Amino acid sequence: MEDDPLASEAGFAGLGLRDELLRSLTNLGYEEPTPIQREAIPPLVAGHDLVGQAATGTGKTAAFALPVLQRLTAGRADAGPAALVLVPTRELAEQVSQAVHRYGRELDVRVLPVYGGQPIGRQLQALRRGVDVVVGTPGRVLDHIERETLRLGDVRTVVLDEADEMLDMGFAEDIEAILAETPADRQTVLFSATMPPRIDSIARRHLRDPVRITMGRKAVAPDELPLVRQSAYMVARAHRTAALGRILDVEAPSAAIVFCRTREEVDQVTEALNGRGYRAEALHGGMSQDQRDRVMGRLRGGTTELLVATDVAARGLDVEQLTHVINFNVPAAPEAYVHRIGRVGRAGREGCAITLAEPREQRMLKAIERLTGQRITLEKLPTVTDLRARRLELTRAALQNSLETDDLERYRVVLDSLTGEFDAENVALAAIRLLHEAAGGDADEEEIPSPAAAPRERAPRPAGGGRDRPGVTRLFFNIGRRAGLRPQDLVGAIAGESGLSAREIGAIQITDRFALVEVPESAADMVIMAMRRSTIRGRRPTVRRERLVR
Template sequence: MQHDPLESETGFAGLGLRAELLRALTTLGYEEPTPIQQEAIPPLVAGNDLVGQAATGTGKTAAFALPLLQTLTPARRDAGPVALVLVPTRELAEQVSQAVHRYGRDLGVRVLPVYGGQPIGRQLQALSRGVDVVVGTPGRVLDHIERGTLKLGDIRTVVLDEADEMLDMGFAEDIEAILAETPDTRQTVLFSATMPPRIDSIARRHLREPVRITMGRKGVEPGEMPLVRQSAYLVARPHRAAALGRILDVEAPTSAIVFCRTREEVDQVTETLNGRGYRAEALHGGMSQDQRDRVMNRLRAGTTELLVATDVAARGLDVEQLTHVINFNVPAAPESYVHRIGRVGRAGREGSAITLAEPREQRMLKAIERLTGQRITLEKLPTVTDLRARRLELTRTSLQASIENDDLEKFRVVLDSLTGEFDVEDIALAAIKLLHEAAGGDVDEDEIPAPAPPSESRRAQGRDRDRDPRQGGRGRPSNAGATRLFFGIGRRAGVRPQDLVGAIAGESGLNVREIGAIQITDRFSLVEVPEPAADMVINAMQQAMIRGRRAAVRRERSGR
């Protein structure tokens, strides 16, 4: 019988959680606690106050959500909430609320997110019916307190999540006012990525003899890190699966592992990739040993291109031909990142490590960089134009290989029968078209929207309690305010979109978010930049090197 971490004394069951929560974790595919969960859950279940230093992506939502659900009485009918979670942004309020709902499904938990930009009438109705857990931004929570629609007299647990972010946004006074409305006997939990003096001051004033947890960052010894190209793409959560497919299409790995956090996520990603035409196999703790052995045999034999796995299932894996490791989300601990990417770049072979991250997870990427002493390059997500160019390049490569290696003489009779009626060039173009369409043809996909930078989201939400947040984020400049620059270098020189973006940003200082559409042909490239910055970019690029070459740079001539 296969070992199940949920049933072991080192798994979730060993943390003293009730049966309903363990069932929910099994259903969601959680295999074992992350380091912050292992450290934080036992003292919180025991009723202690806690101060935890942990960045986004470490699993801290479950670290505080599971203990606050532990003491929840099923089928409560009284109106007052017993737990309050304060978070800095509406996006985080929604995420935490959804997580609490999933974990507490078998307990019938009633959880309500409250934040500005959402109709307050809907929140008033939910509060009047009764809720167990409120997750909200300080501004909107204080609004409800002042209206008399949110009463905190029954609160048993208060969580301050991402406390440093809330202070940076100017919520200090609101937090103090909210805590004053809660019972002195409450349990208080504070999580923060950093611990500046003002966070410590809040902890001293409002927490009673708290347990303190700091997720340590042990450095990596010289020589331990593999020589791997490390990059990351910032993608909003709803578009991660589409972004993964786009990246795989462009990267075209020979053999890759895609790491996910849970069994459920593994199954969803595997299904998505197979629907895109890849040969992907799932590997997680919910599979029998025989099933796992069959999957690994197919990967080693080359009949499977992609392995989608959890960390637990992938322990001890050693696959010689791996070219890529892809993190579907930022690993829960920087040390996990090091273990994952150590599977490529061995014995002098080249390898790539790619991570998909939400904008707010950039702190976690910085923590990984500090641990490894190596830079993770932020790349621009491939566009539909990039993907079309890549597929045309694959068609060209297939044709070249056929010309060099295949016996083509038997097809001459077809060519001879057509040359009397059609031009040879037209015949060749028609053949290329047929080959291209047989391999998948042109891309018919929508562009993946760029995520809003966290700073824009924070500024919009900081003190604006009732208005919709300002729309912001990276995107292409509008045609009215942009111009296209001609670069005398193209696909024949091996130029990729990221080469042009990196050169322009590095030489001119132009923000990568201001670089718009990129078109690459065999001999030249066209790049869209803001009109006011065009001359500055041209001057900066005069002596710049792109793919080891100097290229002429000028405004695109009309009529091209």
């Protein structure tokens, strides 16, 4: 988990925390507060509002969770929560909820995660019994408010965690509606990995003279810098899956995450990798929480070596065994790249970040380099000769390991019988060939053409004629303002069900009876199929390409 930073009782005692929290931290084996905890906890304990810019891995969950627990009244029996934490995903809701429970164990804190995809009956029972801290996604929290099963009149602290991600997912109006239900004199805490203007706008409207803190990744000494090798391969779109398999064969990662943009892409890549002999698992928003938990258990247990995931599904995940992060596409924003590669190279461990890109995306790679201050090396895609050499090296390594660790005596009878008839060297070569072929050997491979040599892809003709922009299609939804439809409803539904990122959704036009939404032409069919299984504002919409009357 992100927030198991080491911290000692002595280190935290200087931050003014109560004895029960200090004992919990000591029992958890923490030693020293991280920089963001050291700077954020004192002003939060004192009751100030706070805006913090912090990346994953800096310890920010403890930075706001400990002050929230500090401010709880002993023996509190109120049914309504004293603190509300809003997060973008169910994974993060569970992660933060577990952290608050661990830190507040000696306070008998009542913590409830609320999110979609979980039986609402269980949440209703817990809310009736009474809770101290609610950690939830905006949609489900607002749902409880509208049902009048969650009352926020006693809330003393509201935390907006991963605020930039919540806005990208279309939750801006939901957040505004939720904040309107909380007391005006509440303490408000906002954490975000990036600080675009709209985050500043929220801070100006809802926070009172906030303390501002900016933190990068966890600071380390120069000789302990994370060893993350960053590289990119230029590959035409049509050959991207084959290139991914080739790179994985050469890199041979112990455990890796492959990031894709959409659910459909996750499923396609997972199937292709399994067909190549890898143990790959998909992770995306179309899966139940139980399915996700099983996938993560297999990855951490070593029975799966590759996780293929969307950004939202992988948000907040920290897997210690990871050696590689691979971007199947160039991320839509440089900040997303930083979030992804932060999952490897922690605590001095070696790691590798690899990106597959098209020539037209080199400007985005340059933007990433400017943001990170680090160079992304352009590599040449491994050739068939490179791949065969790598496979021979793996065969040699397997043989060396067997010679050093295995009991080989029981095979001597086979060797003696063969060397009586054949030369010992030829016997050894035949055995090596069988081992090599059993491991995949020199399976037929075709050279992957360089992007310059690849045929130029023709831009698809937009559906509906000349009014559409090249590469963009308008989709028709038979639901509009009369049904209470808002732009964020469409963005949230499309991003949540299809896996398309909020940044890839274009202009939205809503009339009384219908709505038009721009999406990439390449994703139009996927969005249409995904929307047929979903509901918006309680209705299952009809979705199709816009038909224009000529």
